[in-house]
Amino acid sequence: MTDGVDPALVDLDRLAAWMDAQGLPSGPFGRVETLAGGTQNVLVRFERGGREYVLRRPPRHLRRASNEVLRREARVLAALAGSDVPHPGLIAACPDESVLGVVFYLMEPVDGFNPTAGLPAPYSRDESWRHAAGLDVVDGIAALGAVDHEAVGLGDFGKPDGFLERQVGRWMHELDTYGELDGYGGPRIPQLDRVAAWLEANRPRTWTPGIMHGDYHLANVLLDRERPRLAAIVDWEMCTIGDPLLDLGWLLAMWPVGGAELGVATSLADVSGFPGPGEVIARYAERSARDLSAIDWYTVLACFKCGIILEGTHARACAGKADKGVGDLLHAITLALFAKADTYL
Incomplete structure (x- = not known):
């Protein structure tokens, strides 16, 4: 384990470069932790540049549709922005697999x-x-x-x-x-x-x-x-x-x-x-x-x-x-x- 997350699941160096390219606050990662909850996908919470994030990616052992499921989730959360539906706010999504080897997205933490x-x-x-x-x-x-x-x-x-x-x-x-x-x-x-x-x-x-x-x-x-x-x-x-x-x-x-x-x-x-x-x-x-x-x-x-x-x-x-x-x-x-x-x- 490195910085609270298995590097095989989330390569923080590659994630940092991608976040920088999205114009998100840069800096070192802090308080990185894998969250419990969810039986299929992986949740990682962290801080960077004074902002908190939750990263969601498919499970370690991918199923046939795992990446497509994450693409669909991110699209729905983006569509719900500004609606009356309580949901985690989408910050940014990576719909291809070139960065972490899987599709992933970043969302706002929910205090609940x-x-x-x-x-x-x-x-x-x-x-x-x-x-x-x-x-x-x-x-x-x-x-x-x-x-x-x-x-x-x-x-x-x-x-x-x-x-x-x-x-x-x-x-x-x-x-x-x-x-x-x-x-x-x-x-x-x-x-x-x-x-x-x-x-x-x-x-x-x-x-x-x-x-x-x-x-x-x-x-x-x-x-x-x-x-x-x-x-x-x-x-x-x-x-x-x-x-x-x-x-x-x-x-x-x-x-x-x-x-x-x-x-x-x-x-x-x-x-x-x-x-x-x-x-x-x-x-x-x-x-x-x-x-x-x-x-x-x-x-x-x-x-x-x-x-x-x-x-x-x-x-x-x-x-x-x-x-x-x-x-x-x-x-x-x-x-x-x-x-x-x-x-x-």
Whole structure:
């Protein structure tokens, strides 16, 4: 380790030269540290020239789409500048791989905390703080869905035509590909076909495209330490142009209801005070002109899609390509998600 970061991940000399070329303040690096949080990408915080930065780059072991994901993230953060959406401000991005060997970008640090990592005081002792912050988390995704994606330069960012029509087939096909992994005996999800058929039969006929975060829940937000509010939405790697109501459905699928947020928030297992699902929906309706009459459908789709994504790690674990304990845990969450989806049918 050098200056608090592995030089194989971030070559500070090359980074300094690139920053100088961008007209950013020069000088020695200070307080360099690799941040915890985020399972896919690397975050490094540092100071230089009297300014603080957070660098985000792909993981050490690149996946096929790792660099493209970072390009898309940087483009979205740039497009959101000046909007009502709480997000880390983009400072500068390097969309090619010539500097550090990977795509990366620099963003403003956010003074906040992730609620799934534990609640500091006064959140931990005051239900009114948890309630107010929960409503602000809803406001954040409503604000995102209200952004005119074409006006902010994201008209070509996704493929909204046929977005809802593609979902069930797209994710059933993904599930089928897991069968190529030796040792995986196929999905043992009792409600799979029933949920898929219900989604196809009850798909909303009309909807309005917009910016989707793609993975919106309490593990992907930072809350303000000083006030009960949303400080920033983070981890934009699944962002696209689609139906923003799927973000609300995803939030509801993962929302803490009488116990832990499903799958990602064991620290919230015994925490009360968050708004109930009905209040979440009502709050979104206050902040958005979108038709919420089919919100149950979006919640079921979120359970379906997330469950299949998690099952992929279970399949890789069965093939010896991922930790067995993690795979078993995620399979259990998949079953819980499908069981939850079944209650809406």
